[in-house]
Amino acid sequence: MSMTDAWAAVDAAAARLRAVHLRDLFAGDPGRFGRLSWQLDDLTIDFSKEKLDAAAIESLVALARAAGVEALRDRMVAGEPVNLTERRAVLHMALRGGADAPAGDDVAGTLDRFLGFAEAVRAGKVAGSGGPFTDVVNIGIGGSDLGPVMAARALSPDRDGPRLHFVSNVDGAHFADTVAALDPARTLVIVSSKTFTTLETMANARLARDWLGRHAAAQMAAVSTNIAGCAAFGIPQARVFSFWDWVGGRYSLWSAIGLSLAIGIGAEGFRALLAGAQAMDRHFREAPLERNLPVLLALVGIWRRNAMGWPTVALIPYDQRLERFPAYVQQLDMESNGKRVRRDGTPVATATGPVIWGEPGTNAQHSFFQLLHQGTDIVPVDFIAAARPRAADAGHHALLLANCLAQGQALAFGRTAAEVEAEMRADGKPEDEIARLAPHRTFPGDRPSTTILFRELDPFALGRLIALFEHKVFVQGAVWGVNSYDQWGVELGKALAGPLIAALRDGTPAEADASTRGLLARVRELGR
Numbered sequence: 001m002s003m004t005d006a007w008a009a010v011d012a013a014a015a016r017l018r019a020v021h022l023r024d025l026f027a028g029d030p031g032r033f034g035r036l037s038w039q040l041d042d043l044t045i046d047f048s049k050e051k052l053d054a055a056a057i058e059s060l061v062a063l064a065r066a067a068g069v070e071a072l073r074d075r076m077v078a079g080e081p082v083n084l085t086e087r088r089a090v091l092h093m094a095l096r097g098g099a100d101a102p103a104g105d106d107v108a109g110t111l112d113r114f115l116g117f118a119e120a121v122r123a124g125k126v127a128g129s130g131g132p133f134t135d136v137v138n139i140g141i142g143g144s145d146l147g148p149v150m151a152a153r154a155l156s157p158d159r160d161g162p163r164l165h166f167v168s169n170v171d172g173a174h175f176a177d178t179v180a181a182l183d184p185a186r187t188l189v190i191v192s193s194k195t196f197t198t199l200e201t202m203a204n205a206r207l208a209r210d211w212l213g214r215h216a217a218a219q220m221a222a223v224s225t226n227i228a229g230c231a232a233f234g235i236p237q238a239r240v241f242s243f244w245d246w247v248g249g250r251y252s253l254w255s256a257i258g259l260s261l262a263i264g265i266g267a268e269g270f271r272a273l274l275a276g277a278q279a280m281d282r283h284f285r286e287a288p289l290e291r292n293l294p295v296l297l298a299l300v301g302i303w304r305r306n307a308m309g310w311p312t313v314a315l316i317p318y319d320q321r322l323e324r325f326p327a328y329v330q331q332l333d334m335e336s337n338g339k340r341v342r343r344d345g346t347p348v349a350t351a352t353g354p355v356i357w358g359e360p361g362t363n364a365q366h367s368f369f370q371l372l373h374q375g376t377d378i379v380p381v382d383f384i385a386a387a388r389p390r391a392a393d394a395g396h397h398a399l400l401l402a403n404c405l406a407q408g409q410a411l412a413f414g415r416t417a418a419e420v421e422a423e424m425r426a427d428g429k430p431e432d433e434i435a436r437l438a439p440h441r442t443f444p445g446d447r448p449s450t451t452i453l454f455r456e457l458d459p460f461a462l463g464r465l466i467a468l469f470e471h472k473v474f475v476q477g478a479v480w481g482v483n484s485y486d487q488w489g490v491e492l493g494k495a496l497a498g499p500l501i502a503a504l505r506d507g508t509p510a511e512a513d514a515s516t517r518g519l520l521a522r523v524r525e526l527g528r
């Protein structure tokens, strides 16, 4: 089938379903949950509260076939340079045994080496001048920060090593506030940067070196592909942990970029994280498209974005420890698929990556859910929840999950004006008050959500969850025809910052537009 025909079939399904309320879809098919939810072991994804049906899914799977998703996946796994603009392979799966690494790249040996270092730090065999390390500060940004910071928070019950801290922002307040209560004689600083040239990270690394003072030589480590850069900065080779250019920054948690996390949770926990991702890799490589979880998650996203035309997605983990997961997925997804040209450089014909945003529930219910329920835009929601709590109160967990399920219900089914009026009447409210308030208290419903549910948030489940989203991003990129593995869009701002830094530091005149010149002058005036 051609892509044109495949898109036409998806659009026809959307035209058929757009005006059908979710209430009617449920009323018309009592077996809807069974038909539209999928499992991989304890991991369940329920799409039955999305505005689609089995025939729509079939049309989406046909679209994925027409786009050649399977062939591109196999080329990625085979190590072909599917990152076309940078002529690089995309093999983060090889870091967890989900694919083979290029010959000569010793993934297992490198993993053993950084996990060995992590264990030595945990055991106090590698120590600071004041004794065993009590604290570890990871300095990095983007992919060299978000993975470890997200996972360190998610796996706090597994953390029995030194305390972990993360400094990313070039705002000096981030470093200052982070180290305020730390003892430089008992703190290990890890500089994590694939390139070892990133402005923020290098500025913070210099600040850390000064803060450590005489401890610096013995208490810094680095994670990078730029070994020469680490040496030039003064980090001894024995403390440098490397990875490879076939690992994209936002896909690098599985590499030595995860060192801080490994120090926190230990080698065994880190290997369990990798095993969870590997389980998802295996499923992604082997399951037919119609039962393939990341493929289905991607296709439902395409349905929302292209067939229904909804531009954003709210990612709402009902899990406080996943509070940084939306930020992590923002980079993973928006930096990968926020693209406007196809792999061959021609403009895309369809909308591409959505805006992803979110906060944990139940907090989000008390802030922006009002707009989700009664606003004028449809915002599809991805709920994520674990069936059982880890190191938390079981009674609280029931409250948490009940709220998660209730929000999905409220979004999908709403509350009609007739229901509101009947309820108010039963409460004995006068007719004029019923007439006055009913429109405000009516919920239109018909608002879609997907629920991702698993047993509990342990390292294995987290690894599997992250890999699910990684592969989802791959599949969407394949269908949209974009290169999900470069990020040229972040370059222009970096280049423009150069002359502005000089202008702010020493008043060097900057060639800039009238607005920027005006703002510079104002900063100089106010900053004096």
Ligand SMILES: O=P(O)(O)OC[C@H]1O[C@H](O)[C@H](O)[C@@H](O)[C@@H]1O
Pocket (backbone or CB within 6 Å): 141, 142, 143, 144, 192, 193, 194, 195, 196, 197, 198, 201, 249, 250, 335, 487, 490
């Ligand atoms: O690891 P680094 O080389 O320091 O890069 C850190 C981050 O900065 C860049 O600007 C990219 O947008 C990110 O994809 C990357 O993860």
